[in-house]
Structures are given as C-alpha cells and as structure tokens.
Amino acid sequence: MNERRAVVQTTACALLLAGCAGMSTTEQRTLSGAAIGTGVGAAVGAATGDWGWAAGGAAIGAAGGYLYDQQKQKEQRAYQQGVQTGKSQAQKK
Template identity: 60%
Template sequence: MQRILLPAVLAGALALGGCTGMNDTQQRTLSGGALGAGTGAAAGLLTGGCISCGAIIGGAVGAAGGYIYDQTKKK
C-alpha cells in the first residue's frame, strides 16, 4: 500500500508545485486533474478495480471539473 501511495503523493505535489507562471484557468484545470487522478486511483485500489483506469477517468473528470469551475467563477 505504501509503495502505491508514495508515488501518487509525490506526483500530486509536483503537479501542484508546477503551477508557477500559469493563469487561473490552467492552474485549476491542472490541479483538478491531479486531484481527480489521485482520487480515481485510490478508489480503484480500495474497490479492487483497475487502478490505472480509475486514475485516467478521475484525471479527466477532475480536469474538466477544474475548467468548468473556473469558467463559472468568471461570470
């Protein structure tokens, strides 16, 4: 379990730390994708499903959610 969580935590920290120089839309899309991928991977792990599939789907949904959130905040 620790072998799986450590890379996920490090990847999330690097993704969120890489937001320097980005506009708000890019930051929210990237952070939403990173958080979604981590959540999807964790859900796949806990349910006994496909971890990589959960990460891919979660990342896509998280990125879309971050983008949509940013667009609604601008109005």
C-alpha cells in the same frame, strides 16, 4: 510495494503542483481538478482493484476544474460590468 508506489505518486503530484506558479488561473484550476479527480479515482481503484478509475477521475476532475474556472470568470466579468455601470450612474448625478 503499494506503499512505495503511493509515496512516488504523491511526490510526483507535489512536484507538479509546485510548478503552478506561472500558470493562468484556468490552467491551475484545470490541473487542480485533474489532481483531485486522480486522487479520488486512485482511491476507488485501490478499493476495487481496477486502476482505470484513476484515469477516469483525472478526466472528470479536469473537466470540472475547467468548468468551475469558466463560471468564476463569468462572475468576475458580471461584477466588473456592475461596477462600471455604478460608476457611470454616480457620475451622472
């Protein structure tokens, strides 16, 4: 029975991730974090017998994915600002 449940859950996750094509990077990274967190939480839940770990893992993973995305966006803005500064300095010479 547990194998059947695992197959169903894995298939459901695969179908959900297949629908990510039209999502923003923030949505994709948040969902990916939640999926990874759910997987880790489910593994811990299987070992301990407490399936609440899956929900906790999903929440922590989603938060981690969102924070990772925000950091990447901040880095991208800083890079673009540096490029623009470099271009303006090159034009002054």
